[in-house]
Amino acid sequence: RQRRGDFKRRGIPDPCKAERFSLTWTITNFSFAEGCVESSFFTNAREQLKWSLFLSTNGVGLQNERCLSFYFNLVSGPETGVRCKGRMAILNSEGEEAISRGESVWTFKTVKLRNTKSGILQDDTLTLTCEVSSIHVLCRPENTQLQQVKVPECxxxxxxxxxxxxxxxxxxxxxxxxxxxxxxxxxxxxxxxxxxxxxxxxxxxxxxxxxxxxxxxxxxxxxxxxxxxxxxxxxxxxxxxxxxxxxxxxxxxxxxxxxxxxxxxxCRSLTVENAVEILIFTDLHLTPNLREEAITFIKSHLFDIIETPGWESLQADHPHLIGEVNRALFSVGAPAKRPCLF
Incomplete structure (x- = not known):
């Protein structure tokens, strides 16, 4: 397959407005075309749109006759969308329009192509011309956002x-x-x-x-x-x-x-004054995270905490907790010089 011809564009400064062009597509060895045939890609003047033409040979008409379909295919374009209007025509050997439609998608019976009087298929070549009269790129208003449904908060x-x-x-x-x-x-x-x-x-x-x-x-x-x-x-x-x-x-x-x-x-409320009280509290209730934080805090503020009244209560009534603090003090990675608490 191949595409032949040039674009005849009329440039419009605003990319959101219409832009006209025409092109001609020549398909050689048409009798061997099966399924879908696609043209080369083409773009509009500002090259923000990429198009191609499609020919489908698998259509079947109302009386089971073989039909062909031509249509535009937008390969890539803006998320806002594109509107396109135009017309297509099949040319005869003289370059004249033999069959034409003012639609962007249309079908016809292949018997019309095989008619030798029409002069359409010369040397097994089919020539299609397209005129795009309006390509309208839908634009978002500047400095605004797309309207969206606002879902109320739960x-x-x-x-x-x-x-x-x-x-x-x-x-x-x-x-x-x-x-x-x-x-x-x-x-x-x-x-x-x-x-x-x-x-x-x-x-x-x-x-x-x-x-x-x-x-x-x-x-x-x-x-x-x-x-x-x-x-x-x-x-x-x-x-x-x-x-x-x-x-x-x-x-x-x-x-x-x-x-x-x-x-x-x-954990966030630990102080020198309440750290021992909170540690004792963790001994009565299963709160491993709080217990670990309390011991870590006591390690970091040991010399201040041993001067508080709560420390004496800890030594007298909860000696096993003193043992836990000692184990934390002399654990791997702890400073070498630490006082033994009992």
Whole structure:
């Protein structure tokens, strides 16, 4: 296959506006063409579009006669899209239009080509001419973005929080320290394994009743309020102020994420004054990350910490923790000169 002829373009300064050109495609050995035949690539004047012509020989007409199809093919162009209008024509041996259509895709019966009177197929050569009257590259307005559907942010946590804060449509009560909180069994059961077990264990608990949660190691209403706020919203407004109490409650109610949040808050709050207290706390509750951070902090501030009252309590009541600190001090890579703590 080959393409013959030149473009006759009329340049338009604005690349978003129409641009006209014409070309001629000559197909030799036409009788051997099978399937699809593609022309060489061609471009418009500004070369931002790449085109080709396709000839399909596999078409079948209404009466099962063999048909051909010609059409434009946009090989590459802008993401914004392209609109194209034009006409095609098949030339006879005199260079005159024998068959023409004002469409960019069209079909015709091959019997018309084989008609010797038409003079179309001379020396088994088919000549096709195309005139593109309008190529319109769709442009985006300058300094604007494509309009997109704006999906609202998910407000589930806030909406569930409103149910809790405003006591909307409650069906159970939580009572701690003589204070009652209205809540929703479905939400508590969905978010907390312990509450789920409470509601499923006894048929009576499936009705609207007052619940007395097991000791939160606290019996403090404010801690229960923070715990249930987390269950509803995933947030803990006063985490830093009651991290130790909430960690105990989270451990008891199997709220692993809340437990890790409390550990992180305590790690960030380590000081010379509270490091020993936090280390002792980790001995009572399974918090390996917090334990490691507390020991590391004590190693780094040892000479200041051994002067605090908490250190004496550690030596007297938790000698095994002194042993852990010693092992950390004399571990591989630790400085050679360290005091022995007992």
């Amino acid at each position: 407000r589930m946590a806030e909406e569930l929080g409103d149910l809790w804060d405003q006591s909307l449509l409650p069906d159970c009560s939580l009572v701690v320290g003589g204070q009652e909180f209205q809540a929703h069994k479905a939400i508590l059961a969905a978010r907390c394994p312990v509450f789920r077990a409470m509601f499923l264990h006894d048929m009576k608990e499936r009705r609207t009743v007052s619940l007395c949660p097991p000791s939160l190691c606290l019996s403090l209403p404010e801690v229960l309020k923070e715990l249930v706020t987390f269950i509803y919203t995933g947030k803990v407004p006063n985490l830093q102020d009651m991290a130790t109490e909430l960690l105990v409650a989270a451990d008891m109610y199997l709220l692993e994420r809340l437990k890790r949040m409390c550990e992180d808050a305590l």
